[in-house]
Amino acid sequence: MRVALVDHLIDVSALIAEVSDESCGAATVFLGCVRNVNAGKPVTGIEYSAYRSMAEREMTAIADEAAQRFGVSRLVVEHRLGTLGLGDVSVAIVAAHPHRAPALDAMRFAIEQLKRRVPIWKLELYVDGTREWVANSGIGNRESGIGNGEAQTEPMASIPNSRFPIPDGGVR
Amino acid sequence: MRAAPGFFVCVHARRAGYILSETMTVTVLLFASYADALGKSAIELDVAPGSTVRDILGTLFAMPGGDRLPPRPLVAVNQEYASASTALQGGEEVAVIPPVAGG
Numbered sequence: 001m002r003v004a005l006v007d008h009l010i011d012v013s014a015l016i017a018e019v020s021d022e023s024c025g026a027a028t029v030f031l032g033c034v035r036n037v038n039a040g041k042p043v044t045g046i047e048y049s050a051y052r053s054m055a056e057r058e059m060t061a062i063a064d065e066a067a068q069r070f071g072v073s074r075l076v077v078e079h080r081l082g083t084l085g086l087g088d089v090s091v092a093i094v095a096a097h098p099h100r101a102p103a104l105d106a107m108r109f110a111i112e113q114l115k116r117r118v119p120i121w122k123l124e125l126y127v128d129g130t131r132e133w134v135a136n137s138g139i140g141n142r143e144s145g146i147g148n149g150e151a152q153t154e155p156m157a158s159i160p161n162s163r164f165p166i167p168d169g170g171v172r
Numbered sequence: 173m174r175a176a177p178g179f180f181v182c183v184h185a186r187r188a189g190y191i192l193s194e195t196m197t198v199t200v201l202l203f204a205s206y207a208d209a210l211g212k213s214a215i216e217l218d219v220a221p222g223s224t225v226r227d228i229l230g231t232l233f234a235m236p237g238g239d240r241l242p243p244r245p246l247v248a249v250n251q252e253y254a255s256a257s258t259a260l261q262g263g264e265e266v267a268v269i270p271p272v273a274g275g
Contacts, residue, residue: 032275049203055274057251091275119267121204121270135271136272
């Protein structure tokens with residue numbers, strides 16, 4: 001199990017090789033990529049930033065939870081920071097297991113949790129020269145006074161929260 | 173004088189003269205849209221002993237640009253999500269977390 005924030009291109013093949021061996025009948029890969037449009041506005045790129053120490057801590061907690069829930073310890077999560085262009089991979093999650101179901105579940109769990117609770121932010125850069133902070137729908141994202149938008153790389157979780165409940169860390 | 177981490181002696185000028193009082197300091201971190209709102213990404217705050225996260229937020233709301241923060245932002249204390257009633261001992265890293273957008 002390994003998680004990392006990186007400032008360079010994500011090497012997906014290397015990640016697959018890292019978590020797989022001959023005992024694994026399945027390796028599942030999720031890639032989040034920079035999309036060329038969001039909420040109808042043409043996008044040229046995204047600047048990713050993070051609260052690094054906490055983000056790594058939350059990513060580690062998610063990987064630990066995936067191991068507990070699904071018995072998948074062969075898991076790697078890399079999230080890239082900095083300025084990314086269209087099509088660039090912003091996040092990669094690879095899970096490997098003797099059987100496909102745990103690998104698929106662990107991968108899905110990891111990306112949904114990452115999008116909800118890991119303190120990473122994106123500043124979308126638009127073709128018209130404007131820029132805007134956008135947000136996923138997750139804890140604390142209900143009352144965003146500033147910067148609200150849709151998830152950029154992927155439609156938000158279709159998984160009910162009850163399946164993967166997490167503590168609500170919102171300030172009350 | 174107690175030598176707890178994060179505590180220091182601060183001298184306050186009062187009309188009657190100078191008195192010694194104990195305050196504590198916390199480091200407030202701001203990110204993304206919240207850093208833009210307040211025009212800075214880190215603030216050292218001197219606060220009274222027994223202060224909570226809610227008190228810190230109140231101080232931030234009163235700062236220039238603080239009105240651009242939402243009324244109940246997410247907060248993490250020492251890299252863990254915390255509640256408004258979380259008490260501070262001094263020396264903590266208090267991060268105000270904008271809506272997250274990883275992925």
